[in-house]
Amino acid sequence: MSVKFVKAAALALTGVLSFSASSVMAQEAKSLDELLNYVKQGQVTEAKENRAREAKFSKDKANQAAALKRAEAERARQEQLSAELEAKFEENQLLIAAKQEQLQERLGTLTELFGHLTSAAGDLSSNLEVSLASAQYPGREVFLKDLIDKMSSSDQLPSIEEIERVWFELMREIRETGVVTKFDAEVASPAGERAPREVLRVGAFNLVDTDGNYLSYDSGSLSELPRQPSGPYTGWASDLANATGGLNSFGIDPTGPTGGSFLAAIIDTPTLEERWHQGGYVGYAITAVGIFAFLLAIWRMIVLTAVGAKVNSQLKSDKANDNNPLGRVLKIHEDNPTMDTETLELKLSEGVLKETPKLESGLTLLKIIAAVAPLMGLLGTVTGMIITFQAITIFGAGDPKAMAGGISGALITTVLGLLVAIPTVLLHTVVNGRAQRIIHILDEQTTGMIAEHTEANLRS
Template sequence: MNRSILQSMLLGLALLLPISGAVQAEDAASLDELLTLIKNARLSESGEQSEREAAFRRARTERAELLKQAKSELAAEERRSETLEKTFAENEIKVAALREQLQTRLGSLREMFGHLTAAAGDTRTTLNNSLVSAQYPGRTDFLDEMIERMSGNTRLPSLDDIERLWYEINREMIEGGRVVSFPATVVTAEGERVQQQVVRVGLFNLLSDGAYLHYPPGTEMITELPRQPGRDYRKAAQTLQAAKEGFTRTGIDPTGPSGGTLLSALMDSPGWLERWHQGGWIGYLITALGVIALLLAGWRFAVLSTISRRVTAQLNNPSADLNNPLGRVLRVGEDHRGADAESLELKLHEQVLKERPAIESGLGLLKIIAMVAPLMGLLGTVTGMIVTFQAITLFGTGDPKTMAGGISAALVTTVLGLCVAIPTVLLHALINSPAQRVLHILEEQSAGIVAEQTEA
């Protein structure tokens, strides 16, 4: 009984031991061996705990040493900070005294150096915006350093700086009156960088291979204008580049230094084809009416010229010819020569009425086109103004260019309508004249035939 109780207690104690001890307990062959294993495991655990405690004590000692060292460094840095603050305060007093001494010694020169600083700033702005900088880049680097030094009130410009400033001012003035050629890298309209010979016309324009160039300030890059002036101007630019001496007529931009602001604005303005597209579908309809009116007028003018020529020939021919209206009227008179005057007059009047539609054909349509074209132009203008005012309602009036562009596009249809109506009215008058002449001859000859029949 006691032996079984003892075995149960040992087994329960073995379950409470670490896993390693439990694994070893499984290999024990008897209770004595199990007790031995448990004892050895406890001794091993006691040794490990002692080692851990020793490691913890060493780490605590190291942390204490580090803390002590950090406090020592903090105290040293605080003392150094106090020393630096004291030195800084002393230096501020010295700098203030030196500045006061500098101002006293400058005296009347202070105003001169102020003007020199202002002149250097103005010169830097001028050189940055000048076309001469495209030929001589980097001219303003020394001016930046000079202005920075003078603005700090610690150093004065040297005599070399002043002489160089004077030199750049004079060079800018002299180069402004020259036409020179120099090699440079040009960015084409397609974005490619090409090495070309560039012609500089004073401070006004840069030209190369018949193209006008642009030199945006601050970019130090020569670019080709995406839109070029007319062919005559480009041809003149090529002539100038090829010239060696003498005078050459060339178009330049008088707004100058930035490479042609006026020229750029003119290039950005839409051409006649773009203006026509601004008219929209109403503009296309007006143009179609103009083309119809022009073709109709040309056709009727050719037909009436032929008819008028044949009628004139018939006036000199005693025999009736059926290839013209007058001949057909005369044939009716011959066919009804024996009839009474009233019947003959009615027959002749009937024949004249038959000839009238063929002679006046197309004149009514020309008159309608002349009336409808300006009305359609007015319709396009009103529609465009409605769109413009809607845009103003949504986005406000902050950008006058947008308003002006919308109004300009709206007025294009009115211009198109007038451009179609005015020539159409003139063409109608031009064509109506020979038609009325032929009709007048027909009526005159008819009246003559009736008069002859009445007298007979």
């Protein structure tokens, strides 16, 4: 026995012993015979397990072969079914082509008619979606869309009733554009609350409620405009809504539901109060100065009117009364009948000079306000322009409306300044005229008294 054979046998014995030891649950052998017995028992157990595995593998192989045969049979059946379906599909394609050709042949000139009908229904549907008459007759565009979908299919044709209804909707829309009518509808307030109201529709132009509020129609719903047009428009709308006949004024927006740009322009136009607030603090100051000047001028006019009435009464009286400037001047002559002419003239001139400041009180202040008001307006304009150009520097000049709004707000103070200055100048002129008239009477009467006194002295 060679050395290689001995090594191989030792390795095999080692492997067998190792496997046998695991098979017999690592039983410890007390002798060599017992060890060989254990090895023999392990070989027998291993042979039984191997035969069981081989039997199982054979059975699995047979099952897989049967499954493969069934899959191949199913594939063959599906291939046959696919071939049959392809043949049926080609047959149906030929049949559909034949039926379509037959349909086109039978339709004849109706194809062109249905094309025009589809086009007319589409245009009418687009118009009805924004028409104000749809607020009174909702759902008309739904019928037209369903009809268009029906005519777009190749297997359905419109009925005579449907074609007649398209003509009817066309005629009704033409009629409703020239009708002023009332109907009840649900209207949303600016706060979002919906409630039924009586609505007046003026043709295809505007919708108002009985209170004169203008309404908007969008996506099938009515809502009150959050900002109503200023001026007489809402009053006219209310009068028309409550009128029973005759001619009535009404502010119609000719652009109507397609944009309403005229009505929007009127609504967006600032009111006088809003324009006044655009002037800011400078505008408020100009307004305060103007009110003060107006009140001062009215007060001085009332005072001078009363003084003028007393002076006129004094002219008709022979006795001096000290409740008016002329009476107080005449009293100087009455109190000094024997005074020399030069002294009397000085005394009378002093009396006139004493009365003049009272008569001219407030005139200087009115003149100053008339001169300062335009300057204050210019100050507000300059500061407003500075703010506008700063905004342009930050945000750019891409929005001309924003620039125009800023410049318009800046010019408001100039307008306010002129509105204060022009009436103040006129009031100053009127008040000054009344004061100068009284002063002229004082000078005239003083000169007359001096002449009479001089003439009397010469005769004596």
